[in-house]
Amino acid sequence: MLQYVRFGLxxxxxxxxxxxxxxxxxxxxLRGVLGKHIEVRDYxxxxxxxxxxxxxxxxxxxGIAAGSVTMANGTLIGCVIVSVVCIPFTYKIAR
Numbered sequence: 533m534l535q536y537v538r539f540g541l542x543x544x545x546x547x548x549x550x551x552x553x554x555x556x557x558x559x560x561x562l563r564g565v566l567g568k569h570i571e572v573r574d575y576x577x578x579x580x581x582x583x584x585x586x587x588x589x590x591x592x593x594x595g596i597a598a599g600s601v602t603m604a605n606g607t608l609i610g611c612v613i614v615s616v617v618c619i620p621f622t623y624k625i626a627r
Contacts, residue, residue, distance in 0.1 A: 546593050547588070585615070587611055
């Protein structure tokens with residue numbers, strides 16, 4: 533039971549801290565350099581991609597914190613597969 537609590541704590545800690553940092557960094561980039569080259573509808577796709585990377589990383593770190601490299605790697609692979617399959621379709625739908 534404790535390993536699942538450690539997983540959840542690490543997973544959500546990484547998501548909250550990372551999400552705040554990424555959101556503020558993206559906002560700065562979008563106002564500056566990227567804002568001149570990216571259409572508004574594409575922002576959502578980029579944010580999905582960033583969120584999927586953050587989720588994969590936080591799940592992997594959660595698995596490591598829980599003491600299971602197998603769970604960490606399996607979860608990471610699952611997250612990456614979903615991202616690789618879903619994001620291109622989302623991008624096509626957004627266009």
